[in-house]
Amino acid sequence: MDNTQHENGFEAKLASNTSIEPKDWMPENYRKHLIRQISQHAHSEIIGMLPEGNWITRAPSLRRKMVLLAKVQDEGGHGLYLYSAAETLGISRDELLDQLHTGKAKYSSIFNYPTLTWADIGAVGWLVDGAAIMNQVMLQRTSYGPYARAMVRICKEESFHQRQGYEIMMVLARGTAEQKEMAQDALNRWWWPSLMMFGPPDEKSPNTANAIKWKIKRESNDQLRQRFVNQTVPQAELIGLTIPDKDLKWNEEKKGYDFGTPDWAEFNNVIAGNGPCNKERLDTRNRAHNNGQWVRQAAAAYAEKQNKQVAA
Ligand code: 3HC
Numbered sequence: 244m245d246n247t248q249h250e251n252g253f254e255a256k257l258a259s260n261t262s263i264e265p266k267d268w269m270p271e272n273y274r275k276h277l278i279r280q281i282s283q284h285a286h287s288e289i290i291g292m293l294p295e296g297n298w299i300t301r302a303p304s305l306r307r308k309m310v311l312l313a314k315v316q317d318e319g320g321h322g323l324y325l326y327s328a329a330e331t332l333g334i335s336r337d338e339l340l341d342q343l344h345t346g347k348a349k350y351s352s353i354f355n356y357p358t359l360t361w362a363d364i365g366a367v368g369w370l371v372d373g374a375a376i377m378n379q380v381m382l383q384r385t386s387y388g389p390y391a392r393a394m395v396r397i398c399k400e401e402s403f404h405q406r407q408g409y410e411i412m413m414v415l416a417r418g419t420a421e422q423k424e425m426a427q428d429a430l431n432r433w434w435w436p437s438l439m440m441f442g443p444p445d446e447k448s449p450n451t452a453n454a455i456k457w458k459i460k461r462e463s464n465d466q467l468r469q470r471f472v473n474q475t476v477p478q479a480e481l482i483g484l485t486i487p488d489k490d491l492k493w494n495e496e497k498k499g500y501d502f503g504t505p506d507w508a509e510f511n512n513v514i515a516g517n518g519p520c521n522k523e524r525l526d527t528r529n530r531a532h533n534n535g536q537w538v539r540q541a542a543a544a545y546a547e548k549q550n551k552q553v554a555a
Contacts, residue, residue, distance in 0.1 A: 285325035355518030368408015
């Protein structure tokens, strides 16, 4: 087959919503786009373990500790499915990890903010996992098969994470005045960074046009951000918390909320590596990787020994 036939076959698959599989022909830029997005997503899951892991030893009860431990483990699992999906595009795990550890690869801006109180764990579950699902539900229908299939399980787990976060906030909001204040303070600090998770406004998003054309993303950054606001505002009202946005107002005509503009200068600063915790997150991740060196060596030596025994 020549290149035009390959391209026509690829376009026909996209048009009929037939997933593209690892051995199928695909344009080089589609492959690169996917490696970029899937690996950033994987890194976000792995770095996302850190702000929450920070609270495992300080969770207020055994039940809370068990739930948080399970959630953090889930995030590790998500990272692994996503690294596997990225590897099917012809890049090795070592290369992907190297890009993360050297600071070359991006991961979600949100994980560069600190978790200062227990209420932050509620806010992260409710808002951060809530924003993640809003974005990820459409990725279950993304055009690349291995990514779409990984997202099915991830979405189920993220949905549980969102509910556990909301439940923490609900309990705090119904608690003492200090507990309610702590919940409100967490909402105040996490609201705007959560809106930034969806990425820059559509007109400033260089990757959206191709992502939509190739059916990698099915909706734009702004569409998803709007849906997140529409869904989350009533949840805040239900538990008596206030969204920290003076411009927030129901718009009957569009059947959605009008809302203020996130501080895009802050967003650009965080993704450029200068957020409150960027350095700490990368240092911690690198330390964990280096400390795990002996485990990787032992596993490789064991596998080699097993292979020799099988061959003998
Ligand atoms: N944090 C860091 N970087 C971001 C970002 C964010 N919140 N939003 C956008 N960017 C980066 C993009 O990666 C891109 O950089 P690059 O060209 O150097 O790669 C640049 O800013 C311009 O943004 P675009 O809108 O053009 O980029 P995309 O079309 O890729 O959209 C995205 C960004 C919405 C994050 C998209 O990549 C996406 O949907 N990714 C999959 C989902 C994902 O990664 N989620 C991470 C959330 S956290 C998570 O899932 C963990 C869970 O446990 C909570």
